[in-house]
Amino acid sequence: MMERFYSWRDLKHCPNQGTLEALVICYNGCSLAVDSVYRDVEEALKGESSLPDCVYIVGNASQYAVFAEAWDPSNTRSAAMLKRGTKGGLDFVKQYVFLQWNSASFDERPLSPNVPYHFEVKRLLSRGVYSLMEKNNSIHQAPSGHVFKHPSGSRNRVFIQAREIAADEAELFVVGYMIALRHSTKLREAKKILIDTMGIYSYVKSALMHCGSDAEIFSFHSYDELEKLNPPNSPYFCVVSASTSGRMAKAMTDAWFAADRIATMVDVTAAGRCGDVMVPLDQMGVTFPELKVSEGTLIEIIGENFTSKAKPPRPVVIGLPHAPATLDVIHQYFGFTIPPLNTAMNGRRKLLQLEATSILEHEDFIQWLDTEIDWSFPLTISHVIHANDDASRSLAEAILERLRKRLANGDALRLIPYPELDKPVCEGATGVVVVSAVSRDGGVLREISRDLRSYIKAEIPRHFITPIGIPQTSASWKQLEIFLTKNPTLREYGFSNWIHLPIGDDSDENTWTRLANLASLSQTLDINELGLGESIDAEVVNASLELAANEIDRSYQSFLHSPRGEPLKLSEGFLFFAEGSDIAARYDEVGESTLYLTISAVLQCAREHKEHTKRLCPNGYESVVLGPECFLRFNDPILQACLLRASLPPELDYSASPEFSKLMRELLSKVFARWDKEFGDAALEFAASIAVGSLRLTRSDMSGLLQEVIGRASQPSALLGLIILAKWLQSSDC
Template identity: 25%
Template sequence: MENTASALSPESVYFICEQAYSEKLFEYFSKDNDVLLPVSHARDIVVLSYSTEGEVTHGNTLRGGNPLQFEWPVVSRQGLTQLFVSRGGLVNSGPTSHFVKPSKKPDRRFLRASSALSEGAEIFFAGLCLLPHLKKEVRTIHLDTSSIASVVMASLLMSRREDLPKIRTFHSYEKLKQHNFSKDETEVVLISASQSGQMAAQLAELVGRRSQIVTIFSSSPSLATGETLCDLKFDGIMNPAGIPARKINDNFEGSRPINLVGEHFLSEPEAPRAALPGVLQNPSINRSFISRLAGRQVFSCNFKKNRYMPSKSVWIDAGQFLKTENYKEWLELICLREIPAAVAAIVYIDGSDGSEAFAKDIVDEIKRHGVASNCRLISLTEIDGSQGSLPTSPPDKAPIVIAGGITGHGDDLLSVSRALRDWAPSSHRVFLTPICVPSSLAALKVLDQNLCQPRSHVFKYMDAIVIDRQKLSGSWERERQFLSDRYDELPSDLRDRLNVLNSSKGMINNLFLSGKKSQLSLRKNFAFWPSDVDCQAALQADVFVAISCLIQNMRTNADVASDRRIVNNSNTHTVIAAGAFARFNDGVIQASILRAAEPVELNYTDAPDESRVMGGVIVDMIKLVDRQQGEAVTEFLMAILTGWIQLREQDMALVRAELDKNVNLNEAQSWLARCIPS
């Protein structure tokens, strides 16, 4: 009765009780009308009864001579749907995350039956609906989760059975295939909830009879596999409280996964936190290494070595790097410290950028110091057996130097290590590479361990640029696709931009869309480089690599303070603090942060405060498009259009309003502004 205490009186009320007690209940209500005061204005009050087999029939009328037509299938469906929805059985992930269900499929929503089964009377109502499926001959009941056992027990109590069946749980998908099902008709399988019907389809193969499979709550488009207790789908007439159909082809890119594990676990999405990049999170390589390469054309982005290879988000030109004084100083030092005088061979890796040139430099350097006149320069293909016969093996325990090129995860070096097990199994190996580009320090440590086993081997490198090159090209690929899809309507500047993106040459000082008047460039006093560096000589690629290192350090370095870590997993969503774009107001730095971040790190749709600040930053840029403070506007417009950055709708509305009234945008900026949907 508590649901009627603060609501309008219902039009019709039905009491449902066991058949054996329907007459007694009718007599009780007839004598004591005060019990009916909470529903005193109801036009019709009727007592219904159910049998121990679950058949519901019309009983006695307490009030009203012409009660509404009672249809139990409709009432049970609408009743269970109302319980499921009002008790929070439908769980939404929010706009910046998605569930990965036990079936491994991603989805924005999840059906959780246990949430809907929290009150005694409601559990018995569900048990009544289930009762026809638990016939007297049923001896075993299989459950996908123990959370629905209460419904089964309620149903069995209502059946008045003396010989209770066994109840077993197969723990959802976790142990589905290992569970001992029988094709005997004395067994029933219960599924708590389903959106796709996939589990029922798999069970049909294991159980045999579809009629033995019952899904309690289902929003599956097809109800063909087995029986359904409650079809949750919305129907304006038959089920107005139902669940609307899911969005077709939902895009989960830039969304944080929330893994649903086991039969009960659900990791509720928490509010995102903001991490502000700063000097304390700056990796030492930015100050000691990358800053010293500014303006040397060592770095480029979106580079293809040839048209058949995928583009590299960050390419390090080994030829340019091997010309630098930093490299030459390191080469002399490493040769003196690590290469024994008795070195027998220098092995280089065919096709690895810079490997052969680096090997020749090593040979020249050690000869300059008057050692290893008989040292051989040899390629990997000569010793890996791919050419048939192998060259003469070096003496037992002879030192061998492996000269790597620009090294990512070290597959080339590991290939040499494998080849040496046959060609020079007892050799002492010295692995050298000028630059490592791992995705994390942990990945670099694993490579070191793999190369140096046993511990007598050595792995040395000049420095490690920790970035994830597989992910960093995403923003340019989205931009290229966006412009390609609208090629016929592009203004000339953006057609030229598309040509740059389609080129295999790579981008050095044209990574970013230009401002209204000129391309983006670094001004004096870059916070992440020493003060004596000529910042104005830096190229866009130099700045982008430095910012990429900074952000990757915040993602992967466990030594970074917890409130500055960027963590996105099942339990945590971190965005880059909008204040970063106000703090670092050089357009080239802002554009670098945009491109180096992942979409989930710039998705502010469930971070109201950050979205408001970010929206304000963009609005101010639009207002100041003629000045340095607004030079990155074009980059932000493209990020909005490609979904690389997302704001709450109310903040996006302010951005659109400012764009609509601004008359100072150039042709490309105006065209991009018009593309933003209203």
């Protein structure tokens, strides 16, 4: 579902009623329908395991009208909705209140007959902004031994990155409403709004829109520019992005700006500050021991950017918290049917492919499809358009068959393959269904959507259905949904998806293609260019390079074999196979492509994890690597191969940490030394990762490791060939 609202919860203690919890749902400026608000409230209620005491909905007048209709007692579905707030026959959710914005403040419009509780709107919105700061990791604390140097010149352990508070339009509205509510009168009066950074322009612009103001926004960027400013002669207002010392607001008052026309969005406290502090962190329960420090490695801040990544890499160890929510479902339906790696389907070769034709006959899918058609498809459908692949054609035919039984004009429905789609075909269209059985980031669906915009009017309903999604990221999947559903009308087009699982990078260039290029390079190398001197016989070198190239060539749809010539195998008890599932019981039948998809999806989930400490994603001053412990925890050679191939190169770059580099060197030394035993079965995969530049150590560790392997070699081997290539590439800085 597209993010048209953001929800959060607020706890407060009332002397008479004890601790109360409110759920707040804040909409962006979207148009709503009665059916959609039921789904929205239900989704927000399910966001936590416990039910709140009350629900507040924040929105505009048109959105209130839809909610009023949805909660009207004469609406038979409203009673069913209210039951969502009961448990064991008791009403846990005792009130629903709509907060309608009126350009200056919020009008409280009860949707339920009784309103026993009251939460102050300013409090709710401030708490909402703070929840966004937690969600989007906009409060940074300097690592041990480091200190932030702020533009003001002060040094402390905290930096608040205000521009990162909101990540989408719904979140932007939360911040905009907060600013507008607290300062609507002054914003409407002002002719000029001064801000200290363009990073908060969108927040202030949103607040002005809510207030109906057309004031000019001017960013002065820095303390140096502030010294050149004088308070405008016309009415003005000043918004400071964030502070840890209150110095910016103080400097403005020293420059004769009125304190009652200065507001700071976020500060560690409101006590002793000039002007208003909208989100004081100490009132949110946040404390920072030893905030002010004078010594430590400087992380200098320019504007809202860090000058360098001063902190050593942070390791992330993969575990159950990184298991994607839909991984078990994918295993259930596709665990034994994923084609081999780099398989060509429908004229295109991709690293990972899903064959969905067999799933179309599954009872669970049929039930989902029937429900989607009954509840979501427009009644005016005249055209069913499908992507040009076998699974999409089969799905489109199944949809067409069902529509013909349900619609009065069913016999007139047209089934159109995408290659045949043109303007004459679309003439007379009254409704369109677009079908793609499996989507990645939705290239085909986007193409069809663009064509339809040219061929038929925007007012004609259309519905996009893509049951299986394997996008690169969650964000790309949301962007696809937004692209397909947004349109010039007041309503959105429909979008249906059964399962989607982000699987990480899906580009045509990957470890397999880089290894293929390396194999080609090895055939043209002059042995004298390798810089090996007389440490190893030339015939051994040439034979090893040839063996390495042959092993790479035969493994284009799999992983490199062990040095003993055996395929890599999986042992029983894999962490990401659900206990008691069919795939866990038949683990010896699981293909390499299924294991690779699993690890790739787990790593992508780690990159998107909500908790900062578990997130495999760098920020402005901190790099992140896959913890060396992962290769000990997942010690099956095939799992080590999956980790090496599915990780992004920066995630295997241990060159910035002597500690992690040493740990990895010790592991690699043991793997390479035991190449003829089960412990060393992934030796070729580790060597290949080094050779293509993915796995990196410090220069001294890498040189010592490679020389150690070469020094032990007396016979030609694929392992030696890959190590020789790695050494040559390292020495030539290729």
